[in-house]
Amino acid sequence: MSSLFKRLFGHRRKTTARVLSIYIDPDVCMCSQACVVQCPEVLEGNTKSGVPRVRKGAERYFESHFEQLKMAADFCPVDAVKLVIDGE
Numbered sequence: 001m002s003s004l005f006k007r008l009f010g011h012r013r014k015t016t017a018r019v020l021s022i023y024i025d026p027d028v029c030m031c032s033q034a035c036v037v038q039c040p041e042v043l044e045g046n047t048k049s050g051v052p053r054v055r056k057g058a059e060r061y062f063e064s065h066f067e068q069l070k071m072a073a074d075f076c077p078v079d080a081v082k083l084v085i086d087g088e
């Protein structure tokens, strides 16, 4: 990194946002599965009730799949996907 670049931008800390937890509100979810399509590594749609759930062990993807999880929340037509986010 050149010293000029470092002086101009070196002080900026790279932000690494990550999802801490996910809640899907079963009272408003209409089981469209739109969120599952956005992040199938984390969300599982094949449930008895039709309301998606977080896959077992999927916490390991909460940081690497941050953008996909944000999309999952954004694509929900009834705003049922609630993300607790750290570092944004």
Ligand code: SF4
Residues within 6 Å of the ligand: 024, 028, 029, 030, 031, 032, 033, 034, 035, 036, 051, 052, 075, 076, 077, 078, 079, 080, 081
């Ligand atoms: S996108 Fe929203 S309404 Fe559709 S299944 Fe997911 S949580 Fe439910």
